[in-house]
Every structure is written in C-alpha cells, then in structure tokens.
Amino acid sequence: MPNEKKGIKMKTKVFMIMAAAALVMAGCSNDENEVADNRNSEIRLSSGVSVQTRAFDGMDTQLPDGRTVAVYVDKTGGTPQLYGNNVLTADGNGSFTGGTTMYFPEDKSAVDIYAFHTNGTLGEAFPTTAVTHVVEADQSGETNYLKSDLLYSVSKNNAVSKTAIPLTFYHMLVKVQVAIKAGAGTPNLDGATVSIMGTQLKADFTPDKSKDMATGSDRAGMIAVTAADNAAADIKLSAAVTTGTDFTSAVYNDAVIVPQTVAQGTKFIKVKLSNGSELFHKLAAGTTFESGKKYQYQITVNLTELTVTSTVVNWDSVNPVSGGAEME
Numbered sequence: 001m002p003n004e005k006k007g008i009k010m011k012t013k014v015f016m017i018m019a020a021a022a023l024v025m026a027g028c029s030n031d032e033n034e035v036a037d038n039r040n041s042e043i044r045l046s047s048g049v050s051v052q053t054r055a056f057d058g059m060d061t062q063l064p065d066g067r068t069v070a071v072y073v074d075k076t077g078g079t080p081q082l083y084g085n086n087v088l089t090a091d092g093n094g095s096f097t098g099g100t101t102m103y104f105p106e107d108k109s110a111v112d113i114y115a116f117h118t119n120g121t122l123g124e125a126f127p128t129t130a131v132t133h134v135v136e137a138d139q140s141g142e143t144n145y146l147k148s149d150l151l152y153s154v155s156k157n158n159a160v161s162k163t164a165i166p167l168t169f170y171h172m173l174v175k176v177q178v179a180i181k182a183g184a185g186t187p188n189l190d191g192a193t194v195s196i197m198g199t200q201l202k203a204d205f206t207p208d209k210s211k212d213m214a215t216g217s218d219r220a221g222m223i224a225v226t227a228a229d230n231a232a233a234d235i236k237l238s239a240a241v242t243t244g245t246d247f248t249s250a251v252y253n254d255a256v257i258v259p260q261t262v263a264q265g266t267k268f269i270k271v272k273l274s275n276g277s278e279l280f281h282k283l284a285a286g287t288t289f290e291s292g293k294k295y296q297y298q299i300t301v302n303l304t305e306l307t308v309t310s311t312v313v314n315w316d317s318v319n320p321v322s323g324g325a326e327m328e
Contacts, residue, residue, distance in 0.1 A: 043073065043102040043111065046094060046164035063169070065092030067146060069115045069153075072126045073102055076110040076157050078209070084124040104160045111158050112209075115167055117151035120205065130204035132226055135173065137201060138236045139255045148256040149173065150205060152222075154213045170213060172205060172223055174259050175294040175315045177252035178269060181242040185303030189241045191274030192301075194253050196235040198266040199289075202226035203258040220291035225260045234270070247298045247309075259291040269308070271301055281308045 063069070067090045073083040082105065088096035104111060116122065120131035135148035151169040158165045178194050204224045211218035237253040262268060262283060269281040279301065289295060294315035300307040 041104040044164040046166045063090035069117050072114040074112045108160045112156045115153040130206045135201050140236045140238045174257045174289045176255050177296045179242045179250040179252045180299045183300035183302040193272045194237040194239045195270045198232045199257045200230045202230045261288045279306045
C-alpha cells in the first residue's frame with residue numbers, strides 16, 4: 001500500500017426516475033493497461049443520483065458540497081465486511097474526501113459496496129434492522145431539504161480496478177413540488193407561505209442486500225412509515241412565485257415526504273397570504289405517495305379559492321388530474 005493514501009474519489013449521478021449519465025473519474029496511474037497490484041489497489045468511487053428541475057436542484061444532479069455518505073464494503077459473497085460506516089464528504093463536483101482510505105482484499109477478490117445518505121443512526125456493522133429517517137418540518141431552506149432526502153446506492157461484484165467504481169444513488173422517499181401564481185382578483189403573493197399538510201415525517205428504512213435496486217418495487221419494499229410517535233404534521237416549503245399567465249416557466253417549491261397513503265378529504269396544501277387568509281387544497285381521493293416518484297402541483301391562487309392541477313412523474317407518468325380548494 002502507498003505511503004501516501006489517496007482519498008477515495010466519487011462522483012454522483014442523479015435520476016428523475018433516477019436516470020442520468022455517470023461521471024467516471026480517471027485512475028491515478030498513467031498506464032491504464034497495467035494490472036493493479038497491492039500497491040495500487042485502492043477502491044476509488046464515483047457516484048450518481050436519480051434527475052429533474054426544481055428549486056433546490058443540488059441533490060438531483062450531484063451530491064452537493066458538504067453532504068456526507070456512509071459507505072460499507074463487503075468482500076463479494078457477503079463476508080467478511082471490509083469497511084463499515086466510512087463517512088465520506090461530497091465536494092459538489094462528483095468526488096469525495098475524508099474517511100478511511102479503502103483497498104481491495106489482498107487476494108484480489110471483488111467487492112460489494114453500499115452507500116447511504118441519511119440522517120438516521122448507523123453503526124459500524126451494516127444495518128440489518130430498520131434505520132429511522134426523519135424529514136424536516138421546515139424545508140423552506142435548502143439545507144433542511146437536502147437533510148430530508150434519503151438516498152441509497154448498491155454496487156456489487158466490483159473487480160480490482162484502477163478506475164473509479166460508479167455508484168448510482170436512488171431517492172428512497174417522495175418529492176412534492178408546488179408552484180403558485182396569482183389568479184383572479186390578483187391576490188398579493190408577496191410574503192405568502194406554502195405548506196404541505198397531513199403527512200407523517202418518519203420512515204423506517206430496512207436495507208436488503210438481496211434486492212434489485214433497479215426495480216422500483218424492490219426499493220419501495222425497504223421503506224415503511226414509522227409506526228410509533230409519528231403524528232401527521234405540516235411541512236413548510238419555500239414560497240417562490242411563478243410569473244406569467246401560465247405555468248410554462250413554473251418555479252417550484254420543493255419538499256421531501258415519506259411514502260404513505262393520505263386519506264380523501266385531507267387538507268394537503270395550504271397557501272397562507274400575508275393578510276392572514278388561508279386557502280387549502282383537499283385531496284379529492286385517497287392518494288398513495290410512492291417511493292421514488294415526484295408529485296407536482298400547479299396552483300393558481302384566486303382571492304377566494306385555489307385552482308390546482310396535479311401530475312406524477314418519476315423522480316412514472318400519470319395523466320394530470322384537476323382539483324380545487326376553497327377559503328376557510
């Protein structure tokens with residue numbers, strides 16, 4: 001092993017369904033055909049996430065500067081674990097710094113790599129029981145929005161290589177985007193606030209090494225709403241306003257929520273004007289918010305009601321549905 005350990009490099013590719021091009025970093029050797037030996041068998045990583053346009057776009061195309069991931073490495077086959085909870089810090093350009101320099105086994109065996117971006121508690125051993133992840137009640141700022149996003153990556157059977165191993169991170173929770181614009185009566189939206197209502201904030205994430213991360217149902221099966229101490233609460237969003245006569249150039253206010261079913265008639269979106277007036281959008285039908293999907297709401301704020309159009313896409317397209325809201 002080298003006297004000077006080189007930091008593990010990673011890149012990040014994010015999907016909207018979770019699909020984007022991986023940025024792969026070049027190996028440190030000038031001779032790419034040289035077989036790696038014990039002196040150049042450092043495990044180098046690049047990363048990616050699953051893509052869309054949003055107000056806080058940092059986690060959609062790249063892990064932003066300062067975000068951390070916890071990395072676990074096994075010798076392929078499951079044993080032994082070589083590295084556990086090795087915390088690396090993103091530099092915003094697809095690479096990572098810090099943590100313990102990692103190496104392939106001396107016998108040149110392949111490795112399996114697992115990486116987490118979570119605010120849940122992790123130990124040295126790979127988690128075999130649920131990790132509780134909590135989304136923030138105030139996501140009006142980008143820091144709390146990013147903290148709320150749960151990402152997971154699995155890369156198996158990686159042979160010894162001097163080039164970076166690409167990791168694809170998947171969004172395990174749900175994105176909700178709300179765009180607002182002034183409608184009839186030209187209400188003043190300066191100083192307005194936007195909130196998502198009626199959702200639980202805690203999720204239990206139980207990673208399963210046997211699951212296929214490319215399969216949405218397998219990913220969704222690892223997430224469940226936390227059973228205890230998890231009352232529904234409001235989530236505050238940013239309150240950027242879309243200008244113009246329609247939503248062609250919509251500016252969205254974003255939040256991450258836990259996958260869950262919200263009952264028919266629930267007040268789901270609240271727009272509070274600076275004069276204290278509150279307008280609500282109630283769900284016309286019970287809605288299941290699915291892992292890895294993005295739900296967009298385009299809201300026209302009239303003086304006495306909201307006019308709402310809703311769309312679901314992969315963060316799988318569904319036809320838009322229309323709904324309304326009223327002053328209370």
